[in-house]
Amino acid sequence: MLLILDVLTTAAILFVTSIGLLAIFGVLKIINFAHGAWITIGAYCAVVAAKLGLNPWAAAPLAFVVGAALGGLAELFIIRPLYRRPLDAILATWGLGIVIGQLITLGFGRDVQFTPNLLPGAVQLLGVDYSAYRLVALGAALVIGAAFAFTIEGTRLGLSARAVIMNEALARGLGIDTARVRFVTFMIGAGLASLAGVLLTPLASVDPNMGVGWLIGAFMLVMVSNASFLALAAACLVFGAAQVLISAFVSPIFGSIAIAVLAAVTLRISPKGFSRA
Amino acid sequence: MSKRHLIGAAAALVLAVSPARAEDPIVIGVPVGLSGANSVVAPSVVQSAELAVEEINAKGGVLGRQLKLEVADDASGAAGAQKAFDSLIYQKKVDVLISMETSAARNAGLPAVTKGRTPYIYTSFYEGRSCNKNLFVNAWVPEQQVPPVVDAFAKEKGAKTYFLIGSDYAFGRGMLAFTRQYIEKTGGKIVGEEYLPMDGSDWTAIISKLKEAKPDALITSTAGGAPNVTLTKQLRGAGVSLPYANLAVDEGTAKSMGADAEGIYLSASYVTGVDSAENKAFLAAMEKKFGAGLKTPNDLSVPQYEAIYLYKAAVEKAGGTETAKVLEALPTVSFIGPRGTISMNKQHHAPLTMYLGQVQGDGSVKVISAFKDVDPGEQCPKLK
């Protein structure tokens, strides 16, 4: 029972931390290696919110707005010149991540920051004591997933985004302002990463390098999902389960590299990863 | 006091009253992790070193020579340490290295220390058994830190079964290996021992295992900073309320963790609450020198302060900064500091008074008991 809850909540956390990267990769075909930095920005929004005396939950919308705004700037000045050089975009965004990390260090110091817990304690569920916040994270993942699905399926932006994903040249031919679609998508992706940062605060330590650890996992999950939203959910479940089960029955050390290694092998066997399913 | 020592002291007196003829200063190199994992604690280490140097210089220096600090960033890792040690030894030509560093940084610096023939006092607690004729250690090793915790749990809490959690690195592994050995020797039982990679932060599976094992007590030894914080947060989130000793938590971290840290046991050679005249004087001097900018003195910064005094004593005894003589003198001198009487006379390591403390609701640490002059054990049998 504990194991099932662990798998579900782990998958939820993985999903929350990688959905922003997926949105950007899907539409822009660019890997945002500053994704970790945006997670960090989000977490520091929680720190600032706490300092301002706001309700801890108010940090979530704040982080989304701040992350999206900074994402817009990054898209304009860094991503846009590199559309035709996707490997260079990886490097430039990695560099950007370094810069953001150092700026946060200069502003807030290198120390671990502490934020008020969003929801402390454990609850009784199906006969086991379980961390209340992890259950909230599961709910948050479902909400974000549903909102994301609605945006993709039910809005004009989603329609344009889908058109750009399928065939960018054709989409442009049909009069879709593809540059704007990419701009807005990058803002949303960056905003989602920052939102994930807030949601991580009760589970993770808030420090200038906190995002890097999440980046690799998110990156690998997005790679196997090949820009498909449902595939990402499936990948999070499968690899989240692999991580939990390997940690439980083999060794947590192997568990922690399970996602990276399994994803790499999956891609070797089936280059389209989970999106074929 | 030897005759030579007397002459030295006389010479120092002469030099002290005629500053125009003072020799070049004695340069102390402090390679420390200003950036990287140690950057949280590094500023407090630099502060206590600055205080020691200021105090000594105010009283006429060492053998009439002033002390001078050269601080270099080792980025808390091996590659940075190589650069920092090279810079200090070959460029700044320091007379001694005194510093708190990660084990990787210390090891990376040792070849330069050996080649450059520079004495090196290491002031960080570590996993033990680092042996080099130029290296002295005045902080604790597992043999000194673990027994107070285990003894207290066995006696006060009646604990028989233990669960151990650590980060997969030399310190985590070393600490828990000794802990396991000590618990088994004293009749306890280990029901689980789990590690996560050093940068790991998802303790979910381990916490579930802990809950299933239902031990009497939990002892953890993670890497400092993020892993330690995430583990504590996630333990509390999962509702774990066992007697819990955290071998890697310090007073400052406990304080900022707030409610999550309440009730945690820790074991240290220094807590700010040590009730001695030396500690009170030290704290007052720190407060006076740094005021609002003061970084709370801790188990890593206080040994740094004391090590500078130990070096002073050794140079005075050796009559100069010549490495061979200083190395000969170092194990024979002692200094009474905030942690009590410190002497690195046990195979280049120091017997220390250890304190068992518990974090209170307001984040302060209450000393529960003190263990006098705990021996570091057989650290470097080949060194005398």
Next chain:
Amino acid sequence: MPEDASAIGLSGSAERGRPRLSRAAPFVVAALAAAALWAAPLVLDAFAVNVLTRSMIYATLAVTVDLLWGFTGILTFGQAAFFGVGAYATAMALSYLGATPEWMAVALALAVVAPAALGLAVGWLSFYHRSTALYASVISLVLPIVVTQLIYSGGEWTGSSSGLVGFEVLPLELEGFFRLSAFALVAATLAAWVFVRSDAGRALVAVRDNDARCAYLGLSPKRLQIALTAALAGVAGLAGFIFANASSVVAPENAGFLFGTELVIWVALGGRGTLLGPVLGTVAIDYLAANLSGDLPFLWQLLLGATFVAVIILLPGGLAEIARRVWSALPIGRSAGFTPRLVARSSRPAADGAGAPLLTIEGLAKSYGSLTVLENIDLEVRAGELVSLVGPNGAGKTTLMRCLSDGTEPFKGAVSIGGVSTAGLTPNRIVALGVGRKFQVASVFESLTVADCLLLARASHDGLSPIGRAETIGLPQAALNVLRMTGLDRMLAEPARLLSHGQKQALELAMVVALEPRLILLDEPTAGLTKAERTTIGAALKALTGELGVAAVLVEHDLDFVREISSRIVVLHQGRLALDGTVEEVVGSELVRTIYSGAAHG
């Protein structure tokens, strides 16, 4: 066999001296550099000697990153892992076996062989038919993470997070290690320099530019990438060996992902694809870091990160780009590159056309999901035939060409070339059966010269020298004719990207013809060409099939052109083979008139 008498091309006798002079240049520069570095410890202080020793080892690694990334286009973060494996192999061998000369030799061997073997495995994982550049980068990212984790979990055996220290090393002083790493750096840079300037070096750029074209020239880009990965892993391991000895300590971060990204940053700042840029960039930045980062730890990282972003966006060629621009603005900086001469070679005797068909297609069918593109195709083509494949857009012509030239394409039915089934064969192996394919959109190597493109076309027959440049390229007369008719023979030194559309088409055709295929597949070779160019290409094709007995399958829309040159015409309509007959039969048929009178083609 080359016949010098029939040499054509531009290199007159006055130019002959140049190649020899420029070939000596790397050795002269290397000798000067080696001499200067030998003497350097005499004037440098101990600090500089120590720091530069490590910087030069890192620069050796930067050379390997540059070869992989700058030249071959493989963005890798994995060289750090190979370096770490080499360093740890050395440290562990010296710790646990000892440092006698014999064990030192064992350590050296381990330090090279272990990373090279790992490189082979990583190469196999990263490069396969249809693998993407991004996937290789993903693997190179995972590798250091896994290696570091293994080091951490190695306990006392690897020293875990503390690393290994205190092992005995080569009996050298500081200066000795400085000279050793200087020697390694100069040797590695020289070898890389000679290699990238050689004929084989062109192949690296060719793989980066267009690995599909490489495969369709019968070269195996994947094998080249795997071999390069393994070899450079070995070089990285050697650098690790020197590092472990020079610093007498190894730590997990030497193998880590962050170090891997640092290497890429140094190479990018120095100037990828220039060898000297990354070398100088690495040494300069690392030396600067040793001097500055102690004083301003965070600001240094900030500056480096910001500069890196700016260089990637604004100056992809790195600092070397600035130097190059300044240099080429100077009068002495301008020099013509080396260009080989073209010579004719007697063609292989034509395949005996007697009897068996060269190409046999049986029951070929292809569908994408529920959409059927090709169905029930049966076709035989014999030597000397020129079969035109006509039909409206979407009839499946290009798909059919793809099925013929790539056996890994999923389709039903059977294709065989000269009696050999192509099932499961990658394009380069089908080319080895004697098939040449020309694409619809001209597929050449944009950053190589015309001469180099032709050189690579001959590589599967004549091989490529890894150290020097061939003075001549032997081409079959038919390829020479194409070049001469289109005037490309006078543009050998021109980079392919500067050619006109028609010239690129002609160049590609010449490259395919240079392969001396038994069967040539041509996808709209005349699209967008002028009338004169069409006539030229038509004549060349007729000569190929008529005189040399080559079989050709041609996809074409221009019915006049088809009528002029074909020996047979096949009509493909809605995925089926609708007609197969002589020119007169097909051109006069009702079906063709219906198809072509409609707005079927554009």
